[in-house]
Amino acid sequence: MKRLYSFLAGVVVIVLALWAISQNLEEQSTQGTTDKLVIYNWGDYIDPTLLEEFTAETGIQVDYQTFDSNEAMYTKIKQGGTTYDLAVPSEYMISKMIEEDMLIPLDKSKITGIENIDPQFMGLSFDEKNDYSVPYFWGTLGIVYNETMVENAPEEWEDLWSEEYRDNIMLIDGVREVMGFGLQSLGYSLNSKSLSELEEAANHLYNLTPNVKAIVADEIKGYMIQDAAAVAVSFSGEASEMLDGNENLRYVVPSKGSNLWFDNMVIPKTAKNIDGAHAFISFMLRPENAYRNAEYVGYSTPIPEAKAMLDEETQNDEAFYPSEETMENMEVYDNLGAKLLGAYNDLFLQFKMYRK
Structure with missing residues (x-):
């Protein structure tokens, strides 16, 4: 009887071993693929x-x-x-x-x-x-404006500081975007690693706050389509939807420099x-x-x-497919590292709190 038990135990071990091998082979054969x-x-x-x-x-x-x-x-x-x-x-x-x-x-x-x-x-x-x-x-960051609500159409970032746009600008809620155009409006790189340049850009943005009506995310499209503001800073794809929804809207990429993403x-x-x-x-x-x-x-x-x-x-719309000359002045966002990005975030948060 002991021999029988030993034989049966051996059979069980062999069966379990074969099952484990088959499972392993199956996993290997399906690795990286599912339905x-x-x-x-x-x-x-x-x-x-x-x-x-x-x-x-x-x-x-x-x-x-x-x-x-x-x-x-x-x-x-x-x-x-x-x-x-x-x-x-x-x-x-x-x-x-x-x-x-x-x-x-x-x-x-x-x-x-x-x-x-x-x-x-x-x-x-x-x-x-x-x-x-x-x-x-891919796309750009630029300026959307309602031609029926502005006397002078904005063309460059520095135009946003015009008194004509008082309480009439909507900004996309993005730290790299807002700090970026703040830096570029002063002639600096949107990837600046200079703390003094960042501080200067933040102070310059404080002067923009009388013109800022709201800082919003995706809802910026609906607001601009509904004539809630004269000017907005947003992405090219978002701008495309805005232009489709309101025939009075136009989109421009600042020729002196912007973000190419x-x-x-x-x-x-x-x-x-x-x-x-x-x-x-x-x-x-x-x-x-x-x-x-x-x-x-x-x-x-x-x-x-x-x-x-x-x-x-x-195809020929330079707002969405910019000319080579404009593309030469575009910048791609660099990975700034945690410490420097923290400085960008802090300054942007201060700007958002300042305007309140």
């Missing part, structure tokens, strides 16, 4: 029909979740708990995430369409070899569906899909073939 793709992107930042078509083509269900700032996105991914397979941060945040080892290097053998991207948008300072990111959209697709290190993320990147790099996305969202596409599909008026 769901979790995308973390800005709100209203993709044509939803593209998500449906991606699922129909690949069988991968898309869980599309949104954030309203780079900092919120960074914190959520950093904390873990929720798995995101693909995210769309901006340039300075991409640099920060690379430094903190939060991103997976792209397997470019699994991506088709990189050659479709305009070379001028590749190899930039925040990801010099595009090892971790590929362009999604990029939102790129990346794969967070905690991703589970790595193959699906690569497949989605390839899907969005197809010119016809990039064109449809640009039509829906209103931001500038980094894919020339997609741009060529847009109507001629849009």
